[in-house]
Amino acid sequence: MADRMAFFTTPRCPRERRDPQERLGDHREVYREGALLPVVADQAARCMDCGLPFCHHACPLGNLVPDWNTLVAHDDWRAAAARLLATNNFPEFTGRLCPAPCESACVLAIDAEAVTIKNVELAIADRAWESGYDAPQPPERLTGLRVAVVGSGPAGLAAAQQLTRAGHTTTVYERADRIGGLLRYGIPPFRLEKHRLDRRIDQMRAEGTVFRTGVAVGRDLPADDLRERSDALVVAVGATRCRDLPVPGRRLSGVHQAISYLTLANRVDEGDYPDSPVSAEGRRVVIVGGGDTAADCLGTALRQRAAAVTQFDINPRPPGRRAADQPWPVHPKVYRETTSHEEAGDAADGPRVFAATTVGFEAGADGRLAAVRFAEARRGDRRPRPGTERTLPVDLALLALGFSGPGHNGALVGQLGLSVDPRGNLARGEDFAGGADGVFVAGDAGRGQSLIVWAIAEGRAVAAAVDRHLRGRTELPAPVAPSDGPLTV
Numbered sequence: 001m002a003d004r005m006a007f008f009t010t011p012r013c014p015r016e017r018r019d020p021q022e023r024l025g026d027h028r029e030v031y032r033e034g035a036l037l038p039v040v041a042d043q044a045a046r047c048m049d050c051g052l053p054f055c056h057h058a059c060p061l062g063n064l065v066p067d068w069n070t071l072v073a074h075d076d077w078r079a080a081a082a083r084l085l086a087t088n089n090f091p092e093f094t095g096r097l098c099p100a101p102c103e104s105a106c107v108l109a110i111d112a113e114a115v116t117i118k119n120v121e122l123a124i125a126d127r128a129w130e131s132g133y134d135a136p137q138p139p140e141r142l143t144g145l146r147v148a149v150v151g152s153g154p155a156g157l158a159a160a161q162q163l164t165r166a167g168h169t170t171t172v173y174e175r176a177d178r179i180g181g182l183l184r185y186g187i188p189p190f191r192l193e194k195h196r197l198d199r200r201i202d203q204m205r206a207e208g209t210v211f212r213t214g215v216a217v218g219r220d221l222p223a224d225d226l227r228e229r230s231d232a233l234v235v236a237v238g239a240t241r242c243r244d245l246p247v248p249g250r251r252l253s254g255v256h257q258a259i260s261y262l263t264l265a266n267r268v269d270e271g272d273y274p275d276s277p278v279s280a281e282g283r284r285v286v287i288v289g290g291g292d293t294a295a296d297c298l299g300t301a302l303r304q305r306a307a308a309v310t311q312f313d314i315n316p317r318p319p320g321r322r323a324a325d326q327p328w329p330v331h332p333k334v335y336r337e338t339t340s341h342e343e344a345g346d347a348a349d350g351p352r353v354f355a356a357t358t359v360g361f362e363a364g365a366d367g368r369l370a371a372v373r374f375a376e377a378r379r380g381d382r383r384p385r386p387g388t389e390r391t392l393p394v395d396l397a398l399l400a401l402g403f404s405g406p407g408h409n410g411a412l413v414g415q416l417g418l419s420v421d422p423r424g425n426l427a428r429g430e431d432f433a434g435g436a437d438g439v440f441v442a443g444d445a446g447r448g449q450s451l452i453v454w455a456i457a458e459g460r461a462v463a464a465a466v467d468r469h470l471r472g473r474t475e476l477p478a479p480v481a482p483s484d485g486p487l488t489v
């Protein structure tokens with residue numbers, strides 16, 4: 001019997017991580033295998049099963065958090081898996097990678113520590129795979145209608161899985177040589193081991209989804225032809241245009257976009273190269289940027305045995321606790337130490353320099369990058385504060401400044417009659433439709449740079465819109481609309 005006062009008596013206990021030094025010796029996930037199961041039922045029992053569960057509303061998927069917490073607390077893993085998989089196609093990804101806005105909105109978090117919702121989700125997801133609760137679900141009958149999905153990131157995959165299960169013959173086209181989008185070539189294996197992605201793709205194949213890799217739609221295959229040959233087409237091409245840093249020295253050898261660096265590191269893990277052609281080994285590295293991509297560069301550079309790593313974040317150091325202007329239940333901007341920062345060591349802010357703006361890069365005698373000039377960023381306009389400029393010797397600079405718009409897809413955009421909104425994303429209506437009749441846009445391509453949980457939610461919602469377009473009605477769930485956003489005040 002679960003302890004109904006556990007929220008009061010049981011302290012929060014997050015999943016145990018391996019020792020940072022051990023982690024740096026390999027590329028495996030940072031968490032200790034099997035460490036979750038002994039604690040997770042007690043942690044789930046901390047859930048108060050609130051009448052108005054804000055966690056559920058803060059999750060873009062509308063995950064039924066209190067339901068599965070209660071089921072896990074009562075050791076009913078099969079029912080918990082059924083409840084979780086009813087709203088989330090890929091909980092093994094969100095359970096590892098989601099920033100968990102649900103936990104910020106947990107009622108316990110008003111004056112205590114939130115339930116470890118993300119950990120419970122992951123425990124259910126992993127147990128579902130081990131126990132066969134997440135088996136392939138091929139459709140009982142086919143509709144005879146064909147759908148093309150362009151892009152195989154989490155948005156395209158979620159859309160394809162929903163549409164295949166609804167009976168539509170669905171083909172996913174991917175310009176890269178492997179399926180997965182940023183799950184494959186952005187996020188490093190120490191945060192998501194790729195066999196988990198391969199397993200999900202195998203499951204989708206078993207259900208009937210067809211995958212075609214190495215096909216850049218718009219270039220290798222005209223998008224309007226593909227639209228003609230299909231009954232509907234979903235554009236889920238991501239937001240892959242990297243923001244640049246227009247400062248002197250940007251074109252020097254040794255200055256790279258972070259995503260190129262991470263892609264190569266992921267390709268080493270896939271066995272494409274013995275070593276990365278752009279490795280941090282023995283080099284002094286500067287990472288420009290403060291988000292997930294920058295943290296992934298840090299963890300990768302440390303594993304490649306960089307001589308030194310510094311990270312510039314243009315924002316001031318966030319407060320340690322929720323600020324008054326970011327009250328519960330919003331997901332607040334607070335100081336966070338990622339696993340990569342934990343690995344970087346014990347200095348006050350680790351390798352991070354906050355409120356740092358890059359002024360330029362300098363070449364050495366060989367013409368390659370030798371130093372970066374930076375200064376304190378003024379609050380407000382973020383321009384360099386006069387008199388604060390400094391120089392740091394570096395041999396490798398990684399630009400992790402975010403992404404804007406679908407990039408390199410001009411042909412596809414033109415062929416499908418799509419338009420670009422003022423923020424550089426692909427325009428769509430409230431039903432996800434954009435451009436020619438029967439064309440729909442989902443994921444980062446329409447929303448802009450976002451999160452996996454939003455990509456899956458959009459994939460599910462666009463599948464419902466496509467199904468309605470094809471059959472005049474749908475039973476598929478639509479957890480979000482294109483105009484929905486995170487909880488704000």
Ligand SMILES: Cc1cc2nc3c(=O)[nH]c(=O)nc-3n(C[C@H](O)[C@H](O)[C@H](O)COP(=O)(O)OP(=O)(O)OC[C@H]3O[C@@H](n4cnc5c(N)ncnc54)[C@H](O)[C@@H]3O)c2cc1C
Nearest residue numbers: 151153154155175181182217237238443444450451452455
């Ligand atoms: C380094 C990094 C770390 C991140 N970490 C996290 C994290 O920890 N948690 C989190 O929630 N989010 C994280 N994100 C964000 C998250 O990965 C994205 O929001 C998510 O992947 C978007 O999904 P998507 O399906 O819209 O696009 P993507 O994952 O970008 O997939 C789009 C796919 O479309 C393909 N494509 C593009 N054009 C064409 C074409 N013409 N023809 C065929 N295929 C095409 C691309 O090759 C790509 O595979 C991270 C992002 C990066 C870059």
Ligand code: SF4
Nearest residue numbers: 059063094098102118
């Ligand atoms: S997907 Fe993210 S927001 Fe939703 S329940 Fe899981 S961790 Fe929370």
